Amino acid sequence: MDLAKHWRLRHARYRLEGQRNRLTGEVRFPPAPPHPGEAEEIWEPYVLSGRGRVYSFSIVRQPPEGFEDQPPYLVALVRLDEGPMVTAQLTDCDLDQAAIDMPVEMVTRRLRDLGPTGLIVYGYKFRPMVQR
Amino acid sequence: MRHVYIIGTGATPVGEHWDRSAASLAVEALNSALGTIPAARLGALYVASALSASLHAQSQIGALIATAAGIPGIEAVTIEAGGASGGVALRQACMAVASGAVDLAAVVGVEKVTDVLDARREAALALATDADWEAIHGVTLTALWALLMRRYMHEYGYAADDFAPFPINAHANGVANPHAMYRFAITADKVRGAPMVAEPLGLLDCSTAADGAAAVVIASEGLARELCAHPVRIAGSAVATDTLALHSRSNPLWLAAAAQTTTTALRSAHLTHGDVQVFDVTDPHGIAAALALESSGFAERGTAVALAREGAITPKGRLPLATGGGCKARGDTVGANGVYQIVELVAQLRGQAGVAQVDGARVALAQCMGGIGATVATHILTLD
Structure with a gap:
């Protein structure tokens, strides 16, 4: 079922909640426990804007188990505006539309379906920035 | 010691x-x-x-x-x-x-x-990625290498075709290895025409598990x-780690654990980069070999692909690579690759490597990596 494993990551997965260092202002994602010697309260929860640019991308055509219904799908490294880089799928994006440096924004989508007795895992993907 | x-x-x-x-x-x-x-x-x-x-x-x-x-x-x-x-x-x-x-x-x-x-094998291989922040997105190890290859092409101005010398060299050398899975040569045309596995990586630039x-x-x-x-x-031996997730590194094109272990292993062997005459690295794709050579200090950043194009990685070149066929032609035995490397490099040092023999080889470097270099082991082998 993996219930607790996905539940405890919900803030990061659903709204891209990372952490900001109260002293230096550094933003990190994903959130992590304090390093040895670091005070726990140094890092406060911080919701990232969800905007960034594609650092690189590829198309998965030989999927791992659990993703057989999805290929071909775009995966990318996205450099977020606040500095951290994340790995995620690109969505609402044609295969030939993806490009390095393309502006993207985060959306919440289904990541995978763990089957009849499991969860449907939701989380962040990125789509080409919608002009407003 | x-x-x-x-x-x-x-x-x-x-x-x-x-x-x-x-x-x-x-x-x-x-x-x-x-x-x-x-x-x-x-x-x-x-x-x-x-x-x-x-x-x-x-x-x-x-x-x-x-x-x-x-x-x-x-x-x-x-x-x-x-x-x-x-x-x-x-x-x-x-x-x-x-x-x-x-x-x-x-x-x-x-x-x-x-x-x-296949799907179960891909998922098992993807266990080497970060389960919570990489694998959950359907990313495979091959896709992560593909992301690095595309970025490398973008930063240094290469085309996908430029990586073909790596699998071509691996296959040419695999012919001489009785343990190799693929004992036949391939051409640049074949590499170019192969179907895509994870763009820009085609089938003939992907090892077979x-x-x-x-x-x-x-x-x-x-x-x-x-x-x-x-x-x-075994004159030098070192293991080091890097962040498990590729995206956590300040420069994803730099394999810090490869750099660190090469420096440590060479130092303990009292040797320098110029002393190494034959190499085996984790090379499921050309980009992996290129980044290993650059991070380990055997090529300047952005130059390993050009060096391969000039023939440096063949048994007659300056950086002979994959003389037993590498992951591509020997076959990718994942956790056993690091031991196959030693078997093949010992054959090199004993002058038993057939047509892939590097003349007079007395110093060899074996480097294997887990995931995208999250764990790297580097060994230096020498003849006394």
Whole structure:
């Protein structure tokens, strides 16, 4: 079922909640426990804007188990505006539309379906920035 | 610390061994490495395997293989560090012998991957990525290398075709390796025309995961002189880690653990970069070999692909690579790759590498990595 494993990551997965260092202002994602010697309260929860640019991308055509219904799908490294880089799928994006440096924004989508007795895992993907 | 020597090597052919178990492959390789040395003389057995627990629902394969080899009771342990498992296991054996804790140790790398279908194998390989922040997005190891390849092309102005010399060299060399899975040459046209696996990586720039086992026997100096006419010294040995997730690194195109282990291993061998005459690195794709060479200090950033194009990675070049066929032509035995590397480089140093022989090779470097370099093991082999 993996219930607790996905539940405890919900803030990061659903709204891209990372952490900001109260002293230096550094933003990190994903959130992590304090390093040895670091005070726990140094890092406060911080919701990232969800905007960034594609650092690189590829198309998965030989999927791992659990993703057989999805290929071909775009995966990318996205450099977020606040500095951290994340790995995620690109969505609402044609295969030939993806490009390095393309502006993207985060959306919440289904990541995978763990089957009849499991969860449907939701989380962040990125789509080409919608002009407003 | 005492000097450490390789006194025996053995390997099974790499391929689809439908009729063989992991234990049967491992014992064949071990027996071949031991030769006339009784297995009972071994003080410790280090078994490297990346996927046994996940694909075969079997842990403790150290005990399994010790039993199959007829030496139950021996100190045996399983080492898992993804594609670095073989090198990390060798490092444990080196430390055991160098410290004086044991005089004779064996390292066996074994992988049995063809018992399951492709999707399950891809998922097992993807266990080497970060489960919560990479694998959950459907990213495979191949896709992560593809992301790096595209970025590398973008930063340094290469085309996908420029990476073709890596698989072409691997296949040309694999012809001479009796253990290699693919013993035939390929052309640039074939590489270019291959279907895509994960753009910009095509099928002929992707290794094939396959079954196989390789073994080496490690001895102290005294025993090495007694038991072996042509021992090869392990002059440098190092393991280091990097962030598990690729996206956590300040420069994803830099494999910090490759850099660190190469520096450490060369320093302990009292050698410099220019002394190394033959290489084997984790090279499931050309981009992996390129980044390994650059991060390890054997090529400037952005130049390894150009060097390959100029022929530097062939047995006659300055940086001979994959002389046993590499992951691409030997076949990718994942956790056993690091041990196959040693078997092939020992053959190089003994002048037994056939048409892939590097003339006069006396110093070799073996480097294997888990995931995208999250664990890296680097060893320097020398003739005394």
